[in-house]
Amino acid sequence: MSSAEQTASAKSDKPRADVSKYKRILLKLSGEALTGDAEFGIDPKVLDRMALEIGQLVGIGVQVGIVVGGGNLFRGAALHEAGMERVTGDHMGMLATVMNALAMRDALERSNIRSRVMSAIPMSGVVEHYDRRTAIRYLTSGDVVIFSAGTGNPFFTTDSAACLRGIEIDADVVVKATKVDGVYDKDPVRHPDAVKYEQLSYDDALDQKLGVMDLTAICLVRDHDMPVRVFNMNKSGALLNLVVGGREGTLIDRG
Numbered sequence: 001m002s003s004a005e006q007t008a009s010a011k012s013d014k015p016r017a018d019v020s021k022y023k024r025i026l027l028k029l030s031g032e033a034l035t036g037d038a039e040f041g042i043d044p045k046v047l048d049r050m051a052l053e054i055g056q057l058v059g060i061g062v063q064v065g066i067v068v069g070g071g072n073l074f075r076g077a078a079l080h081e082a083g084m085e086r087v088t089g090d091h092m093g094m095l096a097t098v099m100n101a102l103a104m105r106d107a108l109e110r111s112n113i114r115s116r117v118m119s120a121i122p123m124s125g126v127v128e129h130y131d132r133r134t135a136i137r138y139l140t141s142g143d144v145v146i147f148s149a150g151t152g153n154p155f156f157t158t159d160s161a162a163c164l165r166g167i168e169i170d171a172d173v174v175v176k177a178t179k180v181d182g183v184y185d186k187d188p189v190r191h192p193d194a195v196k197y198e199q200l201s202y203d204d205a206l207d208q209k210l211g212v213m214d215l216t217a218i219c220l221v222r223d224h225d226m227p228v229r230v231f232n233m234n235k236s237g238a239l240l241n242l243v244v245g246g247r248e249g250t251l252i253d254r255g
């Protein structure tokens with residue numbers, strides 16, 4: 001554990017799982033990851049697989065908060081490019097994350113994993129409004145908490161929301177699930193010769209504009225010394241492995 005992670009763990013009040021390195025994590029799932037083999041929307045098979053992997057963490061006593069993206073349905077920037085007013089597009093993007101969160105909760109509950117959805121935008125009768133202290137109470141009691149509607153504000157991304165919620169709930173680490181194995185010196189999808197980093201400092205990630213996470217999100221974790229691990233969610237067992245201390249993906253921290 002880095003000293004930052006030890007500090008984060010020491011100041012939290014949650015029960016400790018023995019086998020895991022991290023006791024409370026914030027998992028960021030991108031909307032696109034939910035599409036799987038489908039052309040658009042949500043692939044139930046992907047949700048079921050994710051529920052299984054999240055259930056393994058809950059099974060060893062890890063407290064799991066999740067921020068879901070909405071890029072499989074709507075992105076404000078893309079809608080704006082197509083002519084829509086940006087703020088309206090961002091509102092649609094945030095509502096898309098609520099739909100994904102409901103689908104995720106459904107998959108978790110079908111796997112007998114207790115879960116809650118909270119929304120940064122009040123949506124009475126559909127989901128609970130986000131409240132930090134309530135969220136921490138749910139996590140402490142072992143429920144998975146899915147944070148939806150991003151930060152509730154336009155011009156942000158769900159990466160920033162994940163970092164924000166991770167800091168707020170005093171998570172030990174923010175874990176970002178992607179389609180690639182970690183952070184590379186350039187986009188590995190477009191450059192087959194890209195080289196993967198095992199570890200990267202916040203400042204290097206900012207200076208090199210590495211593209212795997214937006215810069216607002218990286219500034220936030222840097223300012224609050226919150227470690228981030230980027231890993232491949234398509235690799236079966238990778239999530240559990242990294243939570244028990246395996247060297248999965250790339251660690252972004254103080255360096």
Ligand SMILES: Nc1ncnc2c1ncn2[C@@H]1O[C@H](COP(=O)(O)OP(=O)(O)O)[C@@H](O)[C@H]1O
Nearest residue numbers: 030178179182183184185186187189210211212
């Ligand atoms: N330096 C980089 N290292 C790793 N991935 C990168 C990098 N630059 C760009 N990417 C891209 O970022 C994507 C992962 O970010 P993610 O937020 O999951 O995707 P999206 O923005 O499509 O939801 C990868 O699929 C990869 O193509």
Ligand SMILES: O=c1ccn([C@@H]2O[C@H](COP(=O)(O)OP(=O)(O)O)[C@@H](O)[C@H]2O)c(=O)[nH]1
Nearest residue numbers: 031069070071075076090093150151156158
């Ligand atoms: O705090 C937030 C988070 C998200 N969004 C909107 O919601 C969309 C979906 O989120 P994101 O693109 O981060 O999803 P992902 O790429 O993770 O699927 C974004 O494009 C924004 O339009 C927003 O306005 N504020």
